[in-house]
Amino acid sequence: MRQINLLPWREAKRKQRQREFGILALTSLVVAAVIVGGVHLFFDNRIEYQTARNDFLKDEIQKQKLVEKEIKAMENTKTRILGRMEVIQNLQTSRPEMVHVFDEMVRVLPEEVYLTRVQRSGEALALVGVARSNNLVSDFMRNLRDSGWFGEPSLQIINNKEVLGIRASFFELKVAKKRLTAKAEDQAS
Numbered sequence: 001m002r003q004i005n006l007l008p009w010r011e012a013k014r015k016q017r018q019r020e021f022g023i024l025a026l027t028s029l030v031v032a033a034v035i036v037g038g039v040h041l042f043f044d045n046r047i048e049y050q051t052a053r054n055d056f057l058k059d060e061i062q063k064q065k066l067v068e069k070e071i072k073a074m075e076n077t078k079t080r081i082l083g084r085m086e087v088i089q090n091l092q093t094s095r096p097e098m099v100h101v102f103d104e105m106v107r108v109l110p111e112e113v114y115l116t117r118v119q120r121s122g123e124a125l126a127l128v129g130v131a132r133s134n135n136l137v138s139d140f141m142r143n144l145r146d147s148g149w150f151g152e153p154s155l156q157i158i159n160n161k162e163v164l165g166i167r168a169s170f171f172e173l174k175v176a177k178k179r180l181t182a183k184a185e186d187q188a189s
Contacts, residue, residue, distance in 0.1 A: 101125075101149055101177055108143035108150075110136050123177050125150075131169045134158065144175050151176035 109115070112132040119126040131137045141153045153175040160169050 097177075104147050104149040108140065108147050110139045110143065112136055113140050120177075124174055125177055126156075126172065126174050128172045129170075131171060133167070134160070134169050137169055137171050137173075141173065149178055151178055 105115075105118075110131075113129060113136050114131070115127055115129040117126075117128040119128075131140070137155070137158060141155065144150045144153045153173050155171065155173045157172040158169055159171075160167060162168070
């Protein structure tokens with residue numbers, strides 16, 4: 001039998017397989033690197049996108065906080081302005097009221113009773129004066145009470161003295177001024 005030496009052929013086949021294996025391994029390594037790099041870039045891109053969204057939201061939140069502060073400041077200003085408007089409106093409505101009060105005061109003041117001082121404190125009036133007698137002071141208080149413009153008067157002080165040979169009653173009383181509507185003002189007048 002003839003002997004064929006297959007050793008060199010096997011050796012060549014082995015080298016070819018090793019080369020194919022090396023190329024396949026290198027190709028697999030390159031494909032794996034491309035896939036890992038692509039996944040890394042994808043997630044890196046997603047992280048950057050989410051970070052940009054978070055920064056945008058933080059900026060918008062800061063803007064909204066500034067807007068909220070401005071709104072609160074405007075609400076405070078509005079409250080102060082409404083308070084001022086209410087004070088002005090009360091002053092406007094009470095302006096003619098004082099004219100009516102003094103007009104009514106003249107109507108209810110008996111003869112021989114003189115007021116030396118009228119002082120207003122809120123809705124209360126402090127009246128200081130002199131009268132010919134205690135009965136005139138009582139009449140004055142009764143007239144105030146019966147008037148539609150005043151509440152129940154309260155006598156604080158009454159002193160009887162003689163001035164230039166004439167007996168006089170010095171008095172001080174307080175009376176609340178009633179707040180009347182326009183309809184009640186017409187009825188009281």
